[in-house]
Amino acid sequence: MAASAARAIVEQRHEAGALITEADIAATHGASRTPAREAMLQLESWGLVRLIPKKGAVVAPVRTRERRDLLAVRTLFETDAVEAVARGDADLAALTTDLERQLDRQRRAVADADPLAFAGADCAFHGCIVRAGGNDVVVALLETLGPRLARLTYDVALESPGRLPTLLHEHEQLADTARAGDAAGFAALVRRHVAAGHFSPAESPASDPASDGRRGERPAAGRA
Amino acid sequence: MAASAARAIVEQRHEAGALITEADIAATHGASRTPAREAMLQLESWGLVRLIPKKGAVVAPVRTRERRDLLAVRTLFETDAVEAVARGDADLAALTTDLERQLDRQRRAVADADPLAFAGADCAFHGCIVRAGGNDVVVALLETLGPRLARLTYDVALESPGRLPTLLHEHEQLADTARAGDAAGFAALVRRHVAAGHFSPAESPASDPASDGRRGERPAAGRA
DNA sequence: CGTGATGCATCTATGGATGCATCTATGCCT
DNA sequence: AGGCATAGATGCATCCATAGATGCATCACG
Incomplete structure (x- = not known):
């Protein structure tokens, strides 16, 4: 319910x-x-x-501040998980099949031009990576953020359906880097992925009507 | 209620x-x-x-697996926050006074031999550091973990009250490193702090009756 | 005489309490 | 030992009280 x-x-x-x-x-x-x-x-x-x-x-409205914070958290979790992969603390076979399954879902969603399905697959995809880290508390926390993240992704998919193939391609690269345990490369990619997908210059935060007018004291959280 | x-x-x-x-x-x-x-x-x-x-x-019983995961999450959040401090994205004055206030609380708790007060101050102390990162979502997540973390700290404080002065000293070092924005140093310190406080050899996980018997496939999450 | 403010009545939605049905586990009886 | 009855606990529905908001009427003032 x-x-x-x-x-x-x-x-x-x-x-x-x-x-x-x-x-x-x-x-x-x-x-x-x-x-x-x-x-x-x-x-x-x-x-x-x-x-x-x-x-x-x-x-609740989606504030750009909240969007930034939410995606920073997901990035943090993912990057930490890939570091676990790099240490060999992950079930690579399971990760590979899970990622491939979610990529397939995304490919179907792109083919069907179904933004809702893509958003769901996107969340599941990033969830797979986080799950590979093997920290059940992190997984539980990400699940509580799930609906909010789904909302962001759905927004993007709805407003710029033309970006879906690009997102899919980025996901394929992310999957490769994650499987390889290349933590630094993954961190760089996912940061670009988030920036391009959710903070494109086309919808500058300053002109976003949903933006909160709070003091801009603190730039983005997440790795430097 | x-x-x-x-x-x-x-x-x-x-x-x-x-x-x-x-x-x-x-x-x-x-x-x-x-x-x-x-x-x-x-x-x-x-x-x-x-x-x-x-x-x-x-x-719910406190499983050593859950303990490890919980503390790994807190460590992850803290380390990320200190990296924000290193980037200059934090209100250093506020952080300093907050940390000092919590250290004072801890000193009083040690003097009074009040484990409950110490546990509360410990949580608030780590919360200060996380809050310095400026990510509201992270702060909210940490708050949902608060009671569970408090339980862990309270356990330690109750079972080994003699360790409180050591914990306090480690907190003072952590505060210095955090204020300095020394992310790498902070990460190393906090990892030793957690290991010494919650996973001392005296209570080896293997002999802990509350331990879960699941496969030991994955060592600790958190930075390598 | 017109306009704005103020106070009251009403209405809606929550917050809490309680009654009833269901399901589980336990203990007793055969 | 096995089955049945009973007690206890949740889960849901309904009922009552209260707080906040809204709209209207009235009154004061320009």
């Missing part, structure tokens, strides 16, 4: 700032308010909505 | 494997089952209990 409500937000069936009520969720699922309430709490823990006491849940 | 129940687990007022029921929490707080239910969900999201359908919540 929470997952279904999350999908509704990820797929932008609610616009940012919209108010969602327990009754809404309960009604669309034909259930009562108690499970709906649980779902709302989940949505908030996933960072998809902000709960306002006695008022409801507003779907 | 959830926080109070979490404290009860962190402070080991429930032993691992014990069954907690909604009615228990409701009764100890003089509330009804609805908020108690919420608290149970929080406890599960914090990884302190495992929810068993139609049965109750059992307080």
Whole structure:
């Protein structure tokens, strides 16, 4: 139920700032308010909505600051995982087959021009790499970020479907570097991948209406 | 309410494997089952209990595998934050005063031989460093791990109170290195700090009764 | 006389409490 | 030993109280 409500937000069936009520969720699922309430709490823990006491849940806008931070975290996790691969602390065979499966999903999604499928495969792809690091806590943390990351990827896939083949190509390179355990090369690639995919000059953060106007004290987190 | 129940687990007022029921929490707080239910969900999201359908919540044991993973994540976050400090992307003055405040708390806790206070200050100390990285998502993730990390630290403080002065000294060194933005030095120190504090040879993982018997395929995650 | 502010009524949505059904485990009886 | 009954606990639905917001009517003032 929470997952279904999350999908509704990820797929932008609610616009940012919209108010969602327990009754809404309960009604669309034909259930009562108690499970709906649980779902709302989940949505908030996933960072998809902000709960306002006695008022409801507003779907959180995607701020460029948050986008930067989210992707920096994923990059951090991935890079750490590839370092584990480099140390030989990973099941290379499993990683290889998993990556290939997700690349196949992406190829199909590109062929079908299905941005939602691509976004799902993208998340799973990066999840594979993180999973190779073998740290269950990291994997669990990434899963809690999953819906938010899916939202970002879905946004990109929706707004610039022409970029999907490029993303796919970058993913293929990432997969090769990850399998090779080339941590430094992977870090450089993934940083370029993120910058090109989510922070292209075409949509400069300064002109992004969803941008938060907070002090620009701190540039991007993540490796130098 | 959830926080109070979490404290009860962190402070080991429930032993691992014990069954907690909604009615228990409701009764100890003089509330009804609805908020108690919420608290149970929080406890599960914090990884302190495992929810068993139609049965109750059992307080999760601390497995050495989980301990390793948790501390690896904290180390990863801290090291990344110190790299941000090295890049100059941090408010050094705030970091300095925050660290000093937490070190003071620790000194008082050592003087008072108060392991609980020390554990709290320890978590806050490491939290300061992570916060300096300026990534709000990382800070939020660390907060969700807070109770679990507090449990680990509290365990150490309880079982080896004689180690507290050593931990304090290591924290002072860590603070200096972090302020200096010496990422490599910090990484080395924090790794030794974690190994000495949580994986001392005195309590070898192999002989730890709480150890999980899973395949030892993958050594520690975290930097090589 | 018109305009804006203020106070009240109402309405909505949450937050909490409780009743009922279901499911599990345990203990007793045969 | 095996099956049945019972007790306990969750899971869900419904009900009650309350807080915040909104809209309207009224009143004060220019």
